Amino acid sequence: MFKKLSYYLPGVGESWLLALLLLAGNFVASALAIVLSLAFASVITPAEFNIYFLPVSYLITMLFPLLFAINRGKKALLRNSIHSSRNIPVDSNNFGKTGWVLSALLLAIMTICASLVMDPLNSIMPEPWEWVKQSLEMLVNAPKAVAIVTTVILAPLLEELLCRGIILRGMLKHTSSFMAIFWSALIFAVIHLNPFQAVPAFLLGILMGWVYYKTGSLKLTILMHFTNNLLSMLISWYFPMASTTDSFKDILPPDTYWAVTGGGALVLILGLVILGNSWKGMNVIRNSRH
Numbered sequence: 260m261f262k263k264l265s266y267y268l269p270g271v272g273e274s275w276l277l278a279l280l281l282l283a284g285n286f287v288a289s290a291l292a293i294v295l296s297l298a299f300a301s302v303i304t305p306a307e308f309n310i311y312f313l314p315v316s317y318l319i320t321m322l323f324p325l326l327f328a329i330n331r332g333k334k335a336l337l338r339n340s341i342h343s344s345r346n347i348p349v350d351s352n353n354f355g356k357t358g359w360v361l362s363a364l365l366l367a368i369m370t371i372c373a374s375l376v377m378d379p380l381n382s383i384m385p386e387p388w389e390w391v392k393q394s395l396e397m398l399v400n401a402p403k404a405v406a407i408v409t410t411v412i413l414a415p416l417l418e419e420l421l422c423r424g425i426i427l428r429g430m431l432k433h434t435s436s437f438m439a440i441f442w443s444a445l446i447f448a449v450i451h452l453n454p455f456q457a458v459p460a461f462l463l464g465i466l467m468g469w470v471y472y473k474t475g476s477l478k479l480t481i482l483m484h485f486t487n488n489l490l491s492m493l494i495s496w497y498f499p500m501a502s503t504t505d506s507f508k509d510i511l512p513p514d515t516y517w518a519v520t521g522g523g524a525l526v527l528i529l530g531l532v533i534l535g536n537s538w539k540g541m542n543v544i545r546n547s548r549h
Contacts, residue, residue, distance in 0.1 A: 264349050264425060265346040267329075268345075268429035268432045270430060271430055271438075274442065275446065276327075281450050282450070283323055288316040288319040288320045291316075292308070293305075295312065310405060314408045317409050317414070318413065347431075349428065349477060353474050355474070355538040356537040357534065357537040363478075366470065366479055366534075368530065370463075370490075372530070375519055376523050378508075381459065395453075399495045411485060411488050411489050414488055415481045415482075418447070419467070419481045424471075424477045426446060444467075447461070447467075448464060473534075473541050
C-alpha cells in the first residue's frame with residue numbers, strides 16, 4: 260500500500276478533493292449507522308448502537324479518501340514504472356542528530372506543552388453548538404475501549420496518513436513548503452468537523468507539518484497525534500470539570516494556570532530550538548524529489 264501511495268502526489272486542488280471525499284464518507288457512515296441502529300432496535304437501543312459503531316463509522320469515513328489515493332497511486336506507479344521513478348516515500352527514518360528515541364521523547368513532551376499553550380484559545384471560544392456537544396459527550400461517555408480504539412489508535416494512524424503522509428507530501432511537490440504546511444494544516448482542521456476546535460487543530464497541524472517536512476517521518480507525527488488525543492481523553496475521563504468543551508482554567512487556580520501555560524511555552528520553544536538545530540538543513544521530502 261505504501262509503495263502505491265508513494266507515487267501519489269496530490270496538489271492543493273486534489274487535496275481538497277480528498278477532504279470532500281472524507282466528508283462524503285462521513286455522510287455515508289452516519290446514514291448507515293442510522294439504518295443499522297433502527298434495524299437492531301429490538302436488541303440494542305439506537306444510542307448504544309451508535310456508540311459501539313463509532314470505530315466502524317470512523318473507518319468507513321476514512322476509507323473514502325484513502326482508497327481514492329491508493330487507486331491514484333496505483334495508476335501513477337504503472338505510468339512511471341517504465342520510465343523513471345517519480346515517487347516520494349510516505350515514511351522515513353531520518354531523525355537527525357537527536358535520533359529516534361530523543362526526537363520521539365521531545366516531541367511527545369512538546370505536544371503536551373502545545374496543548375497547554377493553546378488552552379487559552381479554548382477558554383475564549385464561543386459555546387459549541389448543541390450537536391457538537393452531543394457528539395463529544397457520546398465519545399467521552401463511550402466505553403473506554405471504544406474511545407481508545409477510535410480516538411487514540413485509529414485517528415492518529417489514519418489522519419496522519421491522510422494529512423501528512425498523502426496531502427502534505429504531495430503538496431510539497433507542487434508548492435512552497437510554507438504554503439504546503441499551511442494548506443495541510445487547514446485541511447486537518449476542517450476535516451474534524453468542529454469549528455470550535457478548528458484553531459487548536461490548525462496550530463497543531465502546523466507543528467506536525469513542520470516535523471514531517473523536516474524528517475519525512477510519519478512515525479513521529481503519529482506519535483504526536485497519539486499523545487495529543489490520549490491527553491485529551493485522560494483529561495475528559497479523570498477531570499470531568501475540564502471536559503472537551505472547557506478549559507484547564509476550570510480545574511486550576513489562576514496563578515497556577517498561567518504558570519503552567521508559561522512553563523509549557525518555554526519548554527515548547529526549547530524543544531523547537533533543539534530539534535531545529537538537530538534537523539538543520541534537513542528537508543527530507545524536498546530532497547526526495549526526482
